[in-house]
Each structure stands twice: as C-alpha cells, then as structure tokens.
Amino acid sequence: xAGVTQTPKFxxxxxxxxxxxxxxxxxxxxxxxxxxxxxxxxxKLIYYSVGAGITDKGEVPNGYNVxxxxxxxxxxxxxxxxxxxxxxxxxASRTRLGEAFFGQGTRLTVV
Amino acid sequence: xxxxxxxxxxxxxxxxSSVINCTYTDSSSTYLYWYKQEPGAGLQLLTYIFxxxxxxxxxxxxxxxxxxxxxxxxxxxxxxxxxxxIYFCAESKNRDDKIIFGKGTRLHILP
Numbered sequence: 001x002a003g004v005t006q007t008p009k010f011x012x013x014x015x016x017x018x019x020x021x022x023x024x025x026x027x028x029x030x031x032x033x034x035x036x037x038x039x040x041x042x043x044k045l046i047y048y049s050v051g052a053g054i055t056d057k058g059e060v061p062n063g064y065n066v067x068x069x070x071x072x073x074x075x076x077x078x079x080x081x082x083x084x085x086x087x088x089x090x091x092a093s094r095t096r097l098g099e100a101f102f103g104q105g106t107r108l109t110v111v
Numbered sequence: 112x113x114x115x116x117x118x119x120x121x122x123x124x125x126x127x128s129s130v131i132n133c134t135y136t137d138s139s140s141t142y143l144y145w146y147k148q149e150p151g152a153g154l155q156l157l158t159y160i161f162x163x164x165x166x167x168x169x170x171x172x173x174x175x176x177x178x179x180x181x182x183x184x185x186x187x188x189x190x191x192x193x194x195x196x197i198y199f200c201a202e203s204k205n206r207d208d209k210i211i212f213g214k215g216t217r218l219h220i221l222p
Contacts, residue, residue, distance in 0.1 A: 031207055040119070042199065042214035043154075050207045058209055090153060098142040098161075098206045102154040 002026050006091050006103035013081040013110045021076040021106050023091030029101075031094035032074040034058075034066065036087040037105075043090065049074055081110045115213035117200050122219045129187040131216045133200030136181065140202040143176060145185045148197045148215070157185070157198075187218075195220045 007022045025032065030051045035043040035058075045058030049068040063085060065077040074093075078085060088107050094100040114136045123129040135143070141162045146154040160167045160174045160183075167174045173186040187194055197215040 033210065035212075040214065043212040045209050045211075048209055092154075092210075094206065094210075096206060098203065099156055099159065100144070100210055101156065102146075104153040 004091055004093050004101050004103040006089075006106050008106060009104065010107045011109070013078075013108065015081060015083065015110060017081050018077070018079045019081070019108075021078075021089055021091075021108075023074045023076065023103060024072050025074075025091075025093040025101075026072065027093060027095070027101070028071060029093035029095060030071065031100075032068070033092040033094070033100070034064075034074070034076045035090045035092065036060065037090060038087050046076065046089075078108075083110050086110045115200055115202055115211050117198075117213040117216050119214065120217050120219065122221055123190050124221045125190060125192060127190055129185075129190045129194065129218055131185045131187075131198050131200075131218065133183040133185075133213055134181055135183065135200070135202045135211075137202065137204065137211075138178075138181060139204050140181075141205050142203040142210075143174075143183050144199075144201040144203075144210070145172075145174065145183075146199040146201060146212075148199065150196075154199065190218075190220060192220050194218060 004025045033048045034046040047066040049055045091103045117133040144159040145157045171188045200213040203210045
C-alpha cells in the first residue's frame with residue numbers, strides 16, 4: 001500500500017513564483033488535511049477537506065488554495081510565493097475511526 | 112480556543128522509562144493522538160485514545176488520559192536509542208474535524 005504520497009519532496013522557488021504541491025492517497029479516505037511545519041512551532045493546519053468537492057480553511061490559509069475534485073487527490077496551490085512560506089508541508093488523510101496518516105513531506109524554500 | 116501544550120525537551124537514560132506529558136484545553140476533544148517524527152521524516156501515528164477511555168497499552172507504550180484535568184501522557188518503557196525523536200500530542204473533536212497539534216517534545220536518549 002502506498003498510503004499518502006506527496007510530490008515533490010524538495011523544491012526551491014523564487015519570490016512571486018507559483019507551484020502546486022501534490023498529495024494523493026489510495027486508502028479511500030474522505031478526510032484530508034494540509035499542514036505546514038516550522039521549526040519549534042509544531043504543525044499548523046492550512047486547509048482541510050471532508051470529502052470530494054468540500055474544502056475548508058484551517059489556521060493559516062492565507063497565500064494558499066486547495067481543490068478536491070476526487071477522493072484521492074488534494075493538491076495545495078501557492079500562487080505568489082513569499083519567503084514566509086518556506087516550510088515543510090505535510091499532507092494527511094484520515095480514516096472513519098479517526099486515525100490520521102501522513103505523507104513524507106515537501107520541503108519548500110522560497111528565495 | 113483550542114490549544115495543546117507539551118514540554119519541548121526530555122532527556123532519558125537508555126533502559127529507563129520515558130514519560131511525555133501533554134495538556135489540552137478543549138474539553139470536547141474526542142480523539143487524542145501521539146505521533147512520532149524522526150529527523151527528516153513525516154509523522155508516524157504511534158497510538159491514539161478515545162476520550163471515553165483512561166488508559167491504552169500497546170507493547171512498550173502506555174497512554175494515560177485524565178479527562179478531568181485534560182492531561183494526556185505517553186510512557187515508553189525500556190527506552191531505546193531508536194526512540195530518539197520528536198513526539199507530538201494532538202487532539203480532535205471528532206473524526207471530520209481538524210486535528211490540533213502541540214509543538215512537540217524532543218526526546219533525547221542518554222547512554
């Protein structure tokens with residue numbers, strides 16, 4: 001089982017560029033999440049989705065957008081990259097019983 | 112608002128027990144989680160407990176929940192060098208709600 005797969009693993013962006021962080025899961029989970037992790041700050045929720053076609057803002061949504069056209073995929077879009085978006089991004093999906101499984105992360109640097 | 116607090120560092124001698132503590136503020140939290148993160152890796156679900164339980168044991172791991180005090184602990188028996196990691200406490204109201212994380216406790220193993 002692949003579980004939760006994130007691509008790319010690493011990326012360097014210039015200020016003002018845009019990119020999409022990909023996340024896909026093969027466990028047929030309805031609930032999916034995007035978090036960012038900054039050193040010593042734990043994980044902050046960016047966006048989440050309770051099913052295809054439904055998304056909601058988390059604690060730190062500014063500068064990001066998401067879509068959920070299928071159960072499997074939950075891409076995160078950065079439109080105008082800023083240095084403050086340098087972080088490690090984690091995607092997660094969750095079972096009906098509440099267990100949440102995380103991808104390996106995308107390390108993004110904005111210069 | 113919702114908040115999860117945990118101490119940032121813990122040092123333990125190899126072979127001793129480690130106890131990582133966590134407090135949360137939302138009394139309606141239903142799911143309480145412990146995740147482990149090794150350097151450069153994603154988050155691995157160690158265990159979770161429902162709010163209607165007060166203890167859960169899984170091999171070397173014991174989770175204790177004091178719902179009255181909103182206090183959660185993770186005990187690792189016979190701590191090994193492979194247990195060196197950051198441990199995150201997290202909570203969620205229900206299975207389709209966001210998961211709120213603490214900042215993580217870095218466990219350091221002394222020889």
